[in-house]
Amino acid sequence: MDPRRHPDHTLNDGTSIPRFGFGTWQIPDAQARGLVAAALDAGYRHIDTAQMYGNESGVGQGIADSGLARDGLYVTTKLNNNNHDPGRAIASIDDSLNRLGLDYVDLFLIHWPLPTIGIDYVDTWHAMEEIRGSGKARSIGVSNFAPEHLHRVVATGSVVPVVNQIEVHPYFAQHTLRSVNAELGVATEAWSPLAQGQVFGDATLKAIAERLGRPISAVVLAWHLQRNDIVFPKASSVARIRENFDALTLTLDPADVAAIDALNEDRRIGPDPATFDWVPTEEV
């Protein structure tokens, strides 16, 4: 058995998630089919998509092309920002499943809390609980939730989110939010684990990579895995998809972990969830 395929994490609802996956943001629908199939061929068993990405159809075709058994795969999608209304949320999971060609997703997330636009993500969370009850999503969670959002959902909901998917990379270590997640039993998923490519120009990371004779991608992704993040780097070529997966064979020593920890600048690359208010106008 290939040991790289089985670093799993048990979530608070008892289900198991592969800690290494393939991210698909900014992969056009037409390319998603081939890249997802390539990732599954390389050994990935966890795919992260979203209604917002517009590529669920291509992702689903890639999954079908792989010929892999459904119960050996982990598929996440996310509720788009125009689907917070509980009725729309419940209808939207059917649309996602139709596009993906699946009977269920393993994980369905509220993509953004949108705290400034007059919707209440707690109402949305109750719809998510209903979706979980229907079996159309095995697990439910949130993304981009700040501590106050997470505390409200945990206090008022009947289901604790299994994950909070948040921006994390060497320049944005997220110590506080990761601790809050852990205290509440919520696993941290790290989006943009390669800082959207910024890590590849970093002198410190380059020096560690050269000394170890490994690519920078492996060094950064191994750092994430050693701090217990769940990661799903995105890449647009088969070579990079395979290179990234190879991070599972690297263990960093404490000095290298500390050197990467020291790169933290508490600097976001993506939007701040406290103010992010983008809602699509088209029907997705």
Ligand SMILES: NC(=O)c1ccc[n+]([C@@H]2O[C@H](COP(=O)([O-])OP(=O)(O)OC[C@H]3O[C@@H](n4cnc5c(N)ncnc54)[C@H](OP(=O)(O)O)[C@@H]3O)[C@@H](O)[C@H]2O)c1
């Ligand atoms: N919940 C949210 O709000 C949210 C937000 C952002 C992302 N995400 C999720 O997190 C996933 C990952 O984050 P991300 O896509 O933002 O960025 P990322 O994975 O941190 O970085 C992707 C970038 O790194 C480059 N790259 C990847 N592997 C490489 C390698 N081995 N060598 C050189 N360059 C490499 C890619 O280039 P090429 O593509 O040109 O190969 C791309 O420009 C997303 O795809 C999505 O699934 C979620």
